[in-house]
Amino acid sequence: MEKKIKAVLFDLDNTLVDFMRMKNIAVELAVDYMLNAGLPGEKEEIIKEIFKIYRKTHIESQTALEELIINRLGYLDYKILASGIIGYQRGRDMATYPYPRVMPTLKELLRMGLKLGTVSDAPAEQCYNRLARLHLIDWMDVVITFNDTNEYKPSPKPFLLALQRLKLDAKEVLYVGDWPERDIVGAKTVGMVTVFARWGEHPDAKDTGADYDINSIEKIVDIVKSINEAEDKT
Ligand SMILES: [Mg+2]
Secondary structure (H helix, E strand, O other): OOOOOOEEEEOOEOOOEOHHHHHHHHHHHHHHHHHHOOOOOOHHHHHHHHHHHHHHOOOOOOOHHHHHHHHHHOOOOHHHHHHHHHHHHHHHHHHOOEOOOHHHHHHHHHHOOOEEEEEOOOOHHHHHHHHHHOOOHHHOOEEEOHHHHOOOOOOHHHHHHHHHHHOOOHHHEEEEEOOHHHHHHHHHHHOOEEEEEOOOOOOOOOOOOOOEEEOOOOHHHHHHHHHHHHHHHO
């Protein structure tokens, strides 16, 4: 017998916020600003080099621009670095916003009396930074970042910590994410009800293993209602 859903937890990047679009826009502006400050080279090739650094280190690397400038000039030119950082921040501020229908869906879930939260692999600083930009911090009953467990999904640890903080059973929680191997596998392992977000970074994923597979975030409202109403009848 199923239990009633009492909370909906979300992956953050590429589920609530279009992270890769933000990253692409921020990097493009960073490069424009650095070219204006005197960095030699071609725009497209520099953009590629920055993403190569991200792949080699981490997509959240805070030193990618420094590394790029040193690679190109042999030393760190602070005029170029400062310009790049300003360009990056302007792009990031402009391009960090929720996917369509995120806000009304979350509002409806709150209205239905559900708790909300996020289980993210992002470092705490970047995770809270994005939640603040999205104006979502106050709506979240629980926020689990990489720093809370030092383990990435699909490790059960971040999911279990979320359950512990919510004081809920796994079957009372719906988990929504866009990365089958990390989000769906991890949430399933601990026993949560899983929803695959097909609008994220893996739109062509096959055999996601999720209990539900949706193209639009507002479908979550129907899923919760159908589970909870079925439970009412038993
Ligand atoms: Mg994601």
